[in-house]
Amino acid sequence: MNYRHAFHAGNFADVLKHAVLARILVYLGRKDAGYHVIDSHAGIGLYDLAADEALRTGEWEGGVGRIRAARLSPALGDWLAPWQAALRAVNGGDDLLVYPGSPVIATALGRLQDRYHFNELHPQDAETLSALFAGDRRVRVVSEDGYITVRAQLPPRERRGVVVIDPPFEEPGEFDRLLRAVHDAHKRFATGCLLIWYPIKDIAAVDAFLKGAAEVGYPRLVAIEQWVREPRGDGPLSGAGVLCANPPFMLADETEAILPELIRLLAVDEGAGGRVLRLAEDS
Numbered sequence: 001m002n003y004r005h006a007f008h009a010g011n012f013a014d015v016l017k018h019a020v021l022a023r024i025l026v027y028l029g030r031k032d033a034g035y036h037v038i039d040s041h042a043g044i045g046l047y048d049l050a051a052d053e054a055l056r057t058g059e060w061e062g063g064v065g066r067i068r069a070a071r072l073s074p075a076l077g078d079w080l081a082p083w084q085a086a087l088r089a090v091n092g093g094d095d096l097l098v099y100p101g102s103p104v105i106a107t108a109l110g111r112l113q114d115r116y117h118f119n120e121l122h123p124q125d126a127e128t129l130s131a132l133f134a135g136d137r138r139v140r141v142v143s144e145d146g147y148i149t150v151r152a153q154l155p156p157r158e159r160r161g162v163v164v165i166d167p168p169f170e171e172p173g174e175f176d177r178l179l180r181a182v183h184d185a186h187k188r189f190a191t192g193c194l195l196i197w198y199p200i201k202d203i204a205a206v207d208a209f210l211k212g213a214a215e216v217g218y219p220r221l222v223a224i225e226q227w228v229r230e231p232r233g234d235g236p237l238s239g240a241g242v243l244c245a246n247p248p249f250m251l252a253d254e255t256e257a258i259l260p261e262l263i264r265l266l267a268v269d270e271g272a273g274g275r276v277l278r279l280a281e282d283s
């Protein structure tokens with residue numbers, strides 16, 4: 001377990017993943033009834049952008065940093081608004097000192113009636129995460145394998161919520177494990193939202209994963225992908241995607257409308273691009 005998200009927090013891939021997560025949470029929050037968030041690979045929750053790890057890669061500057069420096073169109077501003085609200089909540093205003101990871105975005109946008117199950121396998125990171133949420137009675141932090149946690153927690157008693165699966169892709173076979181998790185989630189919690197992050201390195205592996213996911217049986221299934229340079233198998237991460245089952249109804253349309261601007265803003269070279277894939281009939 002070498003992957004440390006502190007080197008990457010706030011990069012272009014986090015922008016897409018966290019902006020979509022924030023939109024899902026706002027959608028779930030439209031009903032008063034509480035919802036449940038299960039985050040299987042949660043990380044440490046909050047990342048200091050002046051810390052050594054962030055300074056060494058400077059990745060956040062090509063992600064959240066560029067968004068913050070840009071003048072956004074009204075459409076992209078609206079699309080990013082829930083995520084930006086979480087950024088402001090944890091920074092106490094418009095300064096950008098810390099970057100919130102998925103668990104902190106979730107709780108920042110949540111309400112008293114919502115519940116959170118955060119899992120992180122790395123023992124030290126799990127402790128850091130646990131300390132961050134000490135005193136927040138909505139949150140439970142555990143430390144076990146992320147896929148085991150997903151199976152064990154579904155379905156949540158609220159019967160509403162989102163499962164976030166964001167593995168580090170350090171070990172071979174991650175797409176196979178993800179596909180099994182899509183099957184598990186559908187079997188146990190077919191009406192729940194699912195948000196899965198994946199890197200775009202091996203395009204054949206991505207396509208096989210998406211094809212497999214499309215066969216699981218979700219009525220609405222959308223993949224959103226963005227690459228900041230021509231996707232390559234080696235070197236730094238060029239692109240990433242999120243697969244969303246049961247997403248907010250307008251997610252595909254709204255994302256299609258803003259994606260060209262987001263691609264331009266975060267592009268590293270002219271090979272940058274992106275796509276929205278509707279993988280099921282009602283998407």
Ligand SMILES: C[S@@+](CC[C@H](N)C(=O)[O-])C[C@H]1O[C@@H](n2cnc3c(N)ncnc32)[C@H](O)[C@@H]1O
Binds near residue numbers: 040041120121144145
């Ligand atoms: C990409 S990071 C998570 C970032 C976080 N979801 C966010 O968006 O802020 C992946 C995390 O998974 C943890 N991890 C690695 N293997 C795991 C496993 N088998 N189960 C659960 N967590 C694992 C790593 O320690 C790392 O913190």
